Amino acid sequence: MKFVEEKILKEGHVIGEDILKVDSFVNHRIDTKFVSDISKAFAEEFKDMGINKVVTIETSGIVYAAFTAVELGYLPLVFAKKSKSKTVDESNIYKTEIKSFTRNTVSEVTIDKRFLSPEDRILLVDDFLAEGNAALGLIDLCEQAGAKVLGFATVIDKAFQGGRKILQDKGIKLVSGASIKKFENGKVVF
Ligand code: 5GP
DSSP states (O other): OHHHHHHHHHHOEEETTTEEEOIIIIISSOOHHHHHHHHHHHHHHHTTTTOOEEEEETTTHHHHHHHHHHHTTSOOEEEEBOSOOTTSOGGGEEEEEEEOTTTOOEEEEEEEGGGOOTTOEEEEEEEEESSSHHHHHHHHHHHHTTOEEEEEEEEEEEGGGSHHHHHHHTTOEEEEEEEEOEEETTEEEO
């Protein structure tokens, strides 16, 4: 999507070899017009697939998932939890482990069993797709419930880090706002 590429070129910063910093519109300050525009584009791509639920992981994916769920007709949105809480009923959760790309840690991620079901046809939404670990973890949680994952929408896909191929091999439709081919001398190449 042209407007996403332009936004990245204007506001994004390449950190080291493999990270794109976009905290001025994705990960810290949120550009709500940008969220609204990209969510409309996501919904347009997935509107005829019989999606009945949107799933993401806290934190940065939630706002994109929520706007997209609204555009798809006020679908329910479930976000997987990374943090432990006394309000979580440990006996009634689906659990998996996800390696964080930016923190290099592995954390347990959960969804309450009440919020996924075998009838669900799911669209996953996240801010980035890199190695695909977050995507695989979310797919695992959905599959534990017998739900079917049909699509994955991401603002930015770093195609050189493997996640794109993992989803394609699984037959999951991938839509990204911008697909990055590589970083070269601190610049983004689409
Ligand atoms: P994956 O699990 O696909 O390796 O990485 C996806 C997750 O890592 C996303 O949820 C995102 O939060 C984070 N992430 C991966 N690459 C980047 C990046 O270049 N910049 C930022 N800000 N986050 C990233």
